Amino acid sequence: MTEPLLVERGDDRVVATLSRPGVRNAIDQATIDALHALCAELEQTPRTLILAGAGGVFASGADIAQLRERRADDARRGINTRAFERVSALPMPVIAAIDGYALGGGAELAYAADLRIGTPRLRIGNPETGLGIIAAAGATWRLPRLVGDARAAELLLTGRILDADEALAWGLVSSLHDPDDLLPAAHALADRIATADPLATRHTKTALRAEPQAHPELELELQAELFDSPEKERRMTAFLNRRRR
Known part of the structure; x- marks a missing residue:
């Protein structure tokens, strides 16, 4: 079984790549456990974190097969929420390098980052209401801070998915790069951070x-x-x- 989160460590940064290619990097419990373990490491030894996804996808959302089986007590535990809060609260900046789909929980993980960059094939949004749930892992309070109340309401209430140009125009990502240039661009941001x-x-x-x-x-x-x-x-x-x- 492959690891759901591939981690490369450097002196001043860590690159963590979501890697569940068979399900478009859907975020399951094992991914959440790996994020918690990584956060524990970065809380003790602060470094910039770059989050990315393998195979031309950031994260297609939470793992629906697992999500379907969860009940009220699971919701109250905030399984994804607690992990994303921990990512957001890391001492040093978090950079989300978003290629392809970042939907549902994948979008909410991206919202938890301090900096977001993408590629022209980026697609980001929260279709949760179409699945009978709400975006409860940060979107309802982080997204208004990122794009404003009116635009956040439109995304969350309609389930609209933004393309790359829209995400850039709305300020949800700060720049777009060819897929091959995405990680180098994230490292360039980390390089600038490292000089401070x-x-x-x-x-x-x-x-x-x-x-x-x-x-x-x-x-x-x-x-x-x-x-x-x-x-x-x-x-x-x-x-x-x-x-x-």
Whole structure:
């Protein structure tokens, strides 16, 4: 049996590829378990995470065969929700590299990322109501923050699937790349992130993810910590020295 999540580890980043080609990378319990294990690792040793899918598909959704058998108690456990919350809360940025379908739970995993890029064959949306359920793993609260209330309502209430150009125009992805260039583009983002101070990057993510009522006091506390950091002193001194040359 192949692993549902293929993980490549580097010093400053990890690439995790959803790999269940027979079911278009549908997210089953084994995938959720693997995501939890990876999150535990990245919580202890923070690195940028790149999420991708094998075989020209990001993730076609939750595994319907398993989902059909779940009952009320399973819903209350938030099987996918808890895993995606953990992905979203990782200390360092998460980049979703989306090729092909990202539907249902696959879309919700992408929404949990900090950065999303795609290919021209991207198709993303939430058709859950057509299956007699709701998008309960983050779409109802993350999607409005990403595309606005009106567009989120349209997607979630109609089950509309966006193509790549629409997803780009709506700001759901920030750029489109040929399939062969998708992972290199994700690595280019990770390269830029790697040049910055990791603590400043982590604090920026914390501020971005905070609720509106936390601002501006949250930023001021985070900035206070950074103002006293040796890395801030080192980087600003290096900048001033370069400018004097």
